[in-house]
Amino acid sequence: AQSVTQLGSHVSVSEGALVLLRCNYSSSVPPYLFWYVQYPNQGLQLLLKYTSAATLVKGINGFEAEFKKSETSFHLTKPSAHMRDAAEYFCAVRGRDSGYALNFGKGTSLLVTP
């Protein structure tokens, strides 16, 4: 089954600093990849998705992610963190030859300090 590994369960950045959340996938065939965000006491919201149309994917709230086949990675970045970005971030994968359910990573909690 397809899986993703998120490196770092907690990441802390200063307001205005670069945000980098890491995600690596396991698949011999490029899968479909997603980043979701979960704000406190809310459900998950889609940030962005990779479908093979373009390796650099732009999402909502200034986030983007780059698909790198050579590194089997799909890291999430944002040039300048805001306090409102503090949340839990989940990377997810769906294999191209598997069912429609997504397999999620364990999540990375982003803390933004003033």
Next chain:
Amino acid sequence: GAGVSQSPSNKVTEKGKDVELRCDPISGHTALYWYRQSLGQGLEFLIYFQGNSAPDKSGLPSDRFSAERTGGSVSTLTIQRTQQEDSAVYLCASSLLAGGSGANVLTFGAGSRLTVL
């Protein structure tokens, strides 16, 4: 509806009791998913319904867990003889089947928080 609706939002029960959690997906979405979110464990896939096809039950952790989807819309997740390790947030999601593109986007509800005492 406008979004995925789940009820109850919070449920406290005693060990050994049965519980039912309800999910009302977005109107027109043919696919429905249940996930479990435990502290530090991310999201664990439980079960997936697609139209009239047999559900994918591969993620259900034990035979105490079951789910049904009536009329292709509302779904109920039932946990029998609850155990303390069942305490978690149960998330429901729905999606359109994206066909050839494959990258169907799941829309999640706010979840049902289950606490087993």
